[in-house]
Each structure stands twice: as C-alpha cells, then as structure tokens.
Amino acid sequence: MNKSVFTFVLLASSLGMLAVMSFLNNNTAMAQGYYYDSNSKYPTYDNKYECRTGPFEGFLVSSPEFCKHIKFDDDRKDRDNKTGPGTGPGTGPGTGPGTGPGTGPGTGPGTGPGTDPSSIVFLNYDTGDLSQWIKGPQTTHEINNCHEYDYPAQNNRLEVVPSPVKQGAYALKVTLTENAIIIANTSGERAELKYCDSPRHSHLFTNGEDVWYHWYTQFSTTDFTIPTPIDITKNWHVWTQWHGLEGTTNYGVPIGFNLNGDMLNLRVLGAVYNSNQTDEDITQPNPCFTFEVGKCGYLWIEQIEKGKWYEILLHVKWSTSSDGFVEGWVQKDGGTQIPFSPYKGVTLNPNGPADTTVYLKQGLYRNSLINETQTLWHDGMVVAKCPTNTKFNPSTNKCDTI
Numbered sequence: 001m002n003k004s005v006f007t008f009v010l011l012a013s014s015l016g017m018l019a020v021m022s023f024l025n026n027n028t029a030m031a032q033g034y035y036y037d038s039n040s041k042y043p044t045y046d047n048k049y050e051c052r053t054g055p056f057e058g059f060l061v062s063s064p065e066f067c068k069h070i071k072f073d074d075d076r077k078d079r080d081n082k083t084g085p086g087t088g089p090g091t092g093p094g095t096g097p098g099t100g101p102g103t104g105p106g107t108g109p110g111t112g113p114g115t116d117p118s119s120i121v122f123l124n125y126d127t128g129d130l131s132q133w134i135k136g137p138q139t140t141h142e143i144n145n146c147h148e149y150d151y152p153a154q155n156n157r158l159e160v161v162p163s164p165v166k167q168g169a170y171a172l173k174v175t176l177t178e179n180a181i182i183i184a185n186t187s188g189e190r191a192e193l194k195y196c197d198s199p200r201h202s203h204l205f206t207n208g209e210d211v212w213y214h215w216y217t218q219f220s221t222t223d224f225t226i227p228t229p230i231d232i233t234k235n236w237h238v239w240t241q242w243h244g245l246e247g248t249t250n251y252g253v254p255i256g257f258n259l260n261g262d263m264l265n266l267r268v269l270g271a272v273y274n275s276n277q278t279d280e281d282i283t284q285p286n287p288c289f290t291f292e293v294g295k296c297g298y299l300w301i302e303q304i305e306k307g308k309w310y311e312i313l314l315h316v317k318w319s320t321s322s323d324g325f326v327e328g329w330v331q332k333d334g335g336t337q338i339p340f341s342p343y344k345g346v347t348l349n350p351n352g353p354a355d356t357t358v359y360l361k362q363g364l365y366r367n368s369l370i371n372e373t374q375t376l377w378h379d380g381m382v383v384a385k386c387p388t389n390t391k392f393n394p395s396t397n398k399c400d401t402i
C-alpha cells in the first residue's frame with residue numbers, strides 16, 4: 001500500500017471511517033548556444049529572473065538561497081486545465097474491513113493532489129486568450145514571468161487568432177518584426193510564452209517524469225522571411241524549447257526545436273554531455289558541431305517548408321541519468337510521419353542539484369542579428385502524463401492502452 005494511502009487509512013481509521021557539420025561563430029555561440037548572444041549567458045540571466053520573481057522580487061537576485069522558493073512550484077503540477085484521476089491522499093470513504101481505531105485498511109478513491117499518473121493539460125488557446133499558459137493577473141510588458149514579449153510596441157507579438165487554426169477555434173500567432181527588440185535582461189529577440197502554474201511561476205518538469213507533448217506549428221508563407229544569405233551558423237531561431245531552470249551549470253536548453261538558416265531541427269543537449277564534455281564546455285562553442293541527425297544531439301533536421309502545419313509528438317523521460325529518453329515524430333499536413341532519431345540518456349542536467357528542472361516555452365526566439373519580419377503559428381499544445389502500459393494518443397487526446 002502506498003504510503004500516503006496508508007497514512008490516510010490510519011487517519012481515516014482512527015476517525016472511525018473504515019474504509020519527468022560544424023558551425024561555430026566567434027561571437028554567437030550558436031552550436032550549443034543558440035541560446036546565448038555574444039555578450040551574455042542566457043541561462044544565467046534566465047535563472048536570475050526566475051529567481052527574482054515572487055514575493056522578494058528585486059532582492060538577493062543572485063543568491064542561490066533565494067532561488068529555493070522556486071521548488072515549491074513542484075508542488076503545483078496538478079493544477080489547472082488538467083484531467084485525469086488523482087491518486088494522492090484520498091478523502092473518500094474507505095471500504096475495507098477494520099478492526100477498530102487505527103488498524104483497518106481502506107480502499108477509498110483519492111480526490112486530493114499527489115502523484116497523479118494520468119493527466120492531460122490543454123494549452124491549445126481555445127479559451128480565446130493566453131489564460132491556459134498565463135495564470136492570473138500579470139503586468140503587461142512585464143517580462144520573465146509567463147510571457148516574454150514587447151506588447152506595447154507590437155514588434156515582439158503574441159496574439160490569439162481565429163485563423164489560421166489547426167485545432168479547435170483559436171491558435172497562437174507569433175510575430176517578430178524587423179524592429180523586434182531585445183527585451184531587457186534577456187538575450188536575442190523573442191516573443192514566447194511559458195507554461196505557468198501560477199501567476200509568476202513556470203510549471204516545472206522534474207527528474208523522473210515521463211511526459212508526452214503534442215502540438216502543431218506553421219511558418220507563414222508570406223510573412224516568415226529566411227534571412228539571406230542563408231547561414232546556419234548565425235541565423236538561429238528557437239521555436240519551442242524546454243529550458244533548464246537551474247542556471248549555475250549552464251546547461252541551458254536540454255531540448256529545443258530550432259531553425260538554423262533554413263533547416264528545422266530538434267536537438268537534445270544531453271548528447272553533448274554524453275560526449276564527455278564538462279559543464280564549462282557547454283558555455284563555449286566548441287564541443288560538438290556535426291549538423292547531422294544522430295550526432296551531437298540532433299534527432300531531426302529538415303529544410304523548412306512554409307505554409308504547412310507541422311504536427312509534432314514528443315515523448316520525453318526527464319532524467320539526470322541514463323534512463324532518460326526522447327522519441328516521437330513529425331508530420332506535415334497529414335503526410336508521411338517521420339520518426340525522430342531515438343535518443344537515450346540524460347535529459348536533465350546530470351551534474352546539478354537534485355532539483356534540476358525544465359520549463360516549457362513556445363513562441364519564437366532568434367538571433368538579434370536577424371532583421372526580418374517573421375510570423376508563425378502554434379496550436380493545440382497538449383501536455384500529457386500517461387499511466388504505465390499506456391501511451392498518449394493524439395487522435396483521441398487520451399492515454400490509450402498499448
């Protein structure tokens with residue numbers, strides 16, 4: 001019997017209720033670091049701003065101790081937009097036999113928060129707004145919370161639109177104009193959403209969690225300009241990413257969907273760790289530069305095709321050890337389903353503290369050297385945790401038996 005249930009039973013009984021190629025640029029740390037601009041180490045910045053949210057915003061921003069409050073987000077993963085049965089401490093009546101106060105087993109259904117093995121969270125924009133990603137009130141133009149864009153000027157733009165849509169009634173339109181800006185205290189140009197559990201705290205995926213992600217992305221035929229000359233070493237973009245929260249080891253983005261030049265790709269940074277590199281190397285553009293599927297963490301590389309919906313299913317076991325994995329597929333407008341090159345290994349920082357986690361971001365993030373207007377749409381994001389012996393079925397949005 002699980003401990004919480006046992007505890008419940010004891011409690012219930014006592015009350016008498018029986019019952020997870022090479023491209024190196026001197027200044028733009030592109031390979032590992034599409035995530036940093038030349039003068040900054042983005043993860044550190046990110047961590048700072050993560051750490052300065054909350055009730056003590058503005059104080060002790062670089063203090064590791066201060067960051068500890070973020071852990072509490074781990075306790076919030078069972079909130080909002082979620083379906084599925086709970087298995088945490090129950091509050092229902094027990095049905096087992098009892099032999100008196102404090103000694104009877106119970107089998108009552110759980111209704112409280114806890115280790116929920118099956119949950120489906122919809123981040124599909126069908127509410128007609130950003131409320132599935134952003135929880136509660138948030139100051140417009142305020143960055144480093146649940147969205148990062150320059151709303152007033154409209155050059156870094158996130159909009160919920162009724163067309164084009166792939167799923168449901170609304171989709172997210174993301175635009176960075178030629179005048180997009182580098183939002184203060186971050187690097188590159190961006191318009192991104194973070195999946196948040198509460199007004200200023202990202203949902204954190206943690207060590208050991210097995211999670212499915214499914215969504216659609218389309219790059220505009222008319223309004224997504226690939227900078228020319230095409231240069232995969234400089235013209236980087238990130239359009240969906242899982243960002244490491246723990247910033248002291250510079251692990252950055254363990255998993256990211258990118259556009260380098262005109263090539264879409266999925267990269268798992270854990271593979272770089274597996275090539276015997278050290279933490280410090282990750283911040284330098286030198287450990288691994290082969291732009292080829294199956295090498296350097298690239299699980300998929302394909303020339304961009306604008307005007308089509310890319311459907312993506314990604315299954316990840318978040319882990320700081322060898323039992324982590326990444327698998328899934330991509331499909332364009334109902335065409336051939338292309339499996340990602342399977343990856344096994346660390347998906348979370350293996351050298352960080354026990355609380356190493358990642359959060360989900362979707363939108364568009366690019367090298368600030370890019371001066372083109374670029375529009376894309378994201379739609380239908382679903383985040384699912386399925387019980388053992390089941391898998392997420394995109395067509396039903398349910399965890400179906402294997």
Ligand SMILES: [Ca+2]
Pocket residue numbers: 124125126165166167168169170171379380
């Ligand atoms: Ca939708």
